[in-house]
Amino acid sequence: MNILAQEMLSAVMQPVETARGLPNEFYTDPEVHVAEKRVLFASTWACAGFVSDIPKRGDANPVSFLGQPLLMVRGNDDDIKVFQNVCRHRGMILVEEKTTLRSTIRCPYHSWCYNFDGSLRTTPHVGGPGNNLHDCIKREELGLIEVRSHVFMGMIFVNLDGKAPAFNEHAATLLEQWKEFVDRPLFHAGQDSSFKLNVRCNWKLAVENYCESYHLPWVHPGLNSYSRLEDHYNIVEPGAYSGQGSVVYNSQLDATRKFANFDGLSDKWNTGAEYVSLYPNVLLGVHRDHTFAIMLDPQSHDQTIERVEIFYATEEMCGPEMADLRQKNAKMWKDIFIEDIFVVEGMQKGRSASLYDGGKFSPVMDVPTYCFHEWVARRFTGK
Amino acid sequence: MNAVTDLQQRMLRAHHAGDNAALPTLYLEAARLREAQGEVDAACFFYTQAYVYALDAGDDATAGEARNRLKTHGRDR
Numbered sequence: 063m064n065i066l067a068q069e070m071l072s073a074v075m076q077p078v079e080t081a082r083g084l085p086n087e088f089y090t091d092p093e094v095h096v097a098e099k100r101v102l103f104a105s106t107w108a109c110a111g112f113v114s115d116i117p118k119r120g121d122a123n124p125v126s127f128l129g130q131p132l133l134m135v136r137g138n139d140d141d142i143k144v145f146q147n148v149c150r151h152r153g154m155i156l157v158e159e160k161t162t163l164r165s166t167i168r169c170p171y172h173s174w175c176y177n178f179d180g181s182l183r184t185t186p187h188v189g190g191p192g193n194n195l196h197d198c199i200k201r202e203e204l205g206l207i208e209v210r211s212h213v214f215m216g217m218i219f220v221n222l223d224g225k226a227p228a229f230n231e232h233a234a235t236l237l238e239q240w241k242e243f244v245d246r247p248l249f250h251a252g253q254d255s256s257f258k259l260n261v262r263c264n265w266k267l268a269v270e271n272y273c274e275s276y277h278l279p280w281v282h283p284g285l286n287s288y289s290r291l292e293d294h295y296n297i298v299e300p301g302a303y304s305g306q307g308s309v310v311y312n313s314q315l316d317a318t319r320k321f322a323n324f325d326g327l328s329d330k331w332n333t334g335a336e337y338v339s340l341y342p343n344v345l346l347g348v349h350r351d352h353t354f355a356i357m358l359d360p361q362s363h364d365q366t367i368e369r370v371e372i373f374y375a376t377e378e379m380c381g382p383e384m385a386d387l388r389q390k391n392a393k394m395w396k397d398i399f400i401e402d403i404f405v406v407e408g409m410q411k412g413r414s415a416s417l418y419d420g421g422k423f424s425p426v427m428d429v430p431t432y433c434f435h436e437w438v439a440r441r442f443t444g445k
Numbered sequence: 446m447n448a449v450t451d452l453q454q455r456m457l458r459a460h461h462a463g464d465n466a467a468l469p470t471l472y473l474e475a476a477r478l479r480e481a482q483g484e485v486d487a488a489c490f491f492y493t494q495a496y497v498y499a500l501d502a503g504d505d506a507t508a509g510e511a512r513n514r515l516k517t518h519g520r521d522r
Contacts, residue, residue, distance in 0.1 A: 164503025173497045184512075184521055186497050192489030194521040 074420065074439035078432045083420035084439065089264040089413040095363035099128045101441050102342045104222035107232050109344045109357045110134075110211075111218045112371050113142065114250040120163045120178070124155070127220070128360065132209060133157050134218055135167070137178035144211040144220050149174055150182065150204045167206070180206035216248045216373050217344065217355050235299045236340060242327050243348050248373035251380035254388050255372040257396050261403050263410035265343060265360040268368060269434055271406050272356075273297075273339040275306040276427035282401050296429050297338055301437055304430035305338030311349050315390045321351035324375040339430075341437055351375060354395060364410055370395065449478065469499035469507040476514065489520045496521070 073082040087094050110127040116136040123134045124147050133147035133156060147156050149169035156169055156176075166183060167176040175183040182201040189196035210221040212229035219229060226232055237244050250256075261268065271277065275294035278285055290310075297305040311333055313320060324331075331350040339345050345356035345368075352374050359367040372392055374380055379388070412418065423432045439445075452475055459467040476491035492511045499508035515521035 164501060165505070165508070166500040168497065168501050175497060175500050183500070184493075184496065186493045187490070189520075192486045192491075192493055192520060194493055194515060195519075 068443065070420070071439040071443050074435050075443070075445065078423050078425045078429055081423060081432060081436070083423065083431075084266070084435050085420050086413045086416070086418055088438070089266065089410060090363065092363045095264075095360070097442075098360075100223075102438060103128055105441075106226050106342065107212065107219040107221050107229050108342055109217045109355070110144065110220045112250075112355070112357070112369075113213055113216050113218060114252070114256070114371060115160070115218075116142065118162060120165075121160075122157050122163050122167065123160045124157045128222075130222065131155055132220065133167075133206075134211075135163070135178050141179075142211065142213055142218060143178070143180060144209040144218065145180055145206040146209060148207070150206065151185075156206075176206050180208050182206075215244060215346065215353060215355060216250060216371060217357065233302065233340065236303055236338065239297075239299075240336070240348060242331065243324065243353060246324060246375075248353060249375070249377050249380045250371060250373050251385075251388055254385060255374075255380075255392055257370050257392060259368040259370070259396075259399055259403065261366050261368060261406055262364060263366055263406040264364055264413075265358045265366040266434070266438070267406040267409045268356075268358050268366055268402075269339045269341070269343075269345070270431045271402055271409075272337065272345045273305045273430040273434060274428060275308075276424065277405065281405055282398055285398075297336060298429055298433045300433055301440070303338045303340045304433040305336065305346075306430060307334065307336040309334055311335035313349070313351060313391075315387055315394065319384075319387055321374055321379050321384070321387065321391075322376045323350045339434060341434065352379075352391065356399075368399065370399065449475075452478070465498065465502050466504070469495050469502055469504045469511075471495075472498060473507050473511060476511065480514070485518055489515060489518050492518075493520070 070085040074084055110132055111123060111125055111134050115123040116134055119136055119138050119140060121136045125132050125134065131147035133145045135143050137143060148154065149156055149171065151169065151174050152171055154169050154171040156167055173186045177183050182204045184194050185199050186194055188194055188199050210224050212219045214229065230237060275291060279291050293308055293310040295307045297307055327350055335347065335349045337347045343358040347354045352372055354370060354372045357369045359369060361367060452471065456471045459471055472491050472495035476488045476495055479491060480488035492514045496508055496511035496515065499511060512521055
């Protein structure tokens with residue numbers, strides 16, 4: 063990183079009262095985006111998919127995450143593993159489309175076969191026709207390249223460089239803050255609880271917008287009727303996550319029916335809800351009767367797919383009799399997130415203003431956003 | 446049409462039709478024929494094909510038999 067960039071990032075790491083935001087290049091420069099893949103994603107835990115993508119044993123879901131071909135597999139023991147989606151032989155992509163495998167992962171090129179745990183099962187004709195053995199082909203050394211992974215609240219996190227602290231250490235504070243939610247099963251109803259938004263902005267702008275409540279009265283005026291700005295509080299955990307909480311959550315989807323609550327929640331959650339950005343690319347929301355997770359999937363420096371998945375407290379909530387209510391809930395959230403699109407896309411356009419200096423934070427209202435900028439700057443500078 | 450030609454044609458039809466469930470037993474049949482004729486290399490070629498297609502199709506019985514024959518001949522483990 064050059065001296066000028068170092069100086070600009072130094073300005074980001076000042077106290078919130080005097081700090082500047084990240085420089086334009088962090089939103090507009092494809093080279094910075096390439097660097098981010100390493101500095102902000104590969105070296106920590108990032109969400110690359112959802113458990114609901116592979117609900118059954120043998121399910122395999124190939125994804126391209128930050129340009130990396132990954133394969134998520136649910137094994138016969140229900141264990142979920144993530145591999146680099148390439149054969150150890152000639153580097154052929156193993157699985158092109160989502161599928162249910164019967165008992166092996168077979169490379170379509172020369173049919174090297176792998177077990178669901180990644181171990182190499184057989185190497186057809188590798189020692190000549192009809193001979194599947196050769197002294198130089200040591201199967202125990204040629205299993206699929208496993209990517210470190212961890213399942214958390216319905217999401218599949220990966221640590222691409224394999225060097226991050228254990229996930230539970232990485233997210234320790236959030237696990238403690240949300241201990242009432244994190245260790246319980248979450249139920250997903252399929253398509254009606256799932257949607258995607260394609261937004262023309264850098265992924266960081268989605269994080270920044272999500273984690274602050276300052277914009278709510280202006281961008282989401284519909285929320286003013288029951289969730290006013292003063293009903294919100296900041297959540298700030300430097301180096302890990304930031305967001306906002308509300309003290310007036312009150313689901314009003316239907317006059318008579320409600321989703322079941324999670325069992326045994328403390329009184330805080332009767333009317334409480336919290337929304338945090340878990341760095342780098344996860345936006346989470348928890349309520350007494352449902353949670354949601356948004357995976358930000360950066361497609362380029364100025365294009366992001368927001369994938370939203372909603373989870374409920376009991377299996378019954380995922381049945382057909384609750385389908386209309388689930389659809390209403392998904393629509394409510396989708397409408398809110400769509401309201402945010404002009405903002406994040408507008409900020410993206412604004413980052414082409416050459417004299418823009420990263421902006422100014424409100425020391426009261428923008429602290430969660432500042433916290434994220436500071437995290438980015440510290441990871442880039444190693445400070 | 447002799448048995449080998451008939452088998453080859455059934456294999457080709459299964460490949461063209463994408464009938465992956467039929468392939469393991471067809472290749473197993475070919476392997477048995479060659480083994481009965483004392484053609485171990487050819488038999489193991491077909492056992493290997495049967496084994497791989499059986500793994501792919503989840504045909505445990507055929508996969509097990511093919512693998513056992515390959516192991517017997519020192520061609521897999």
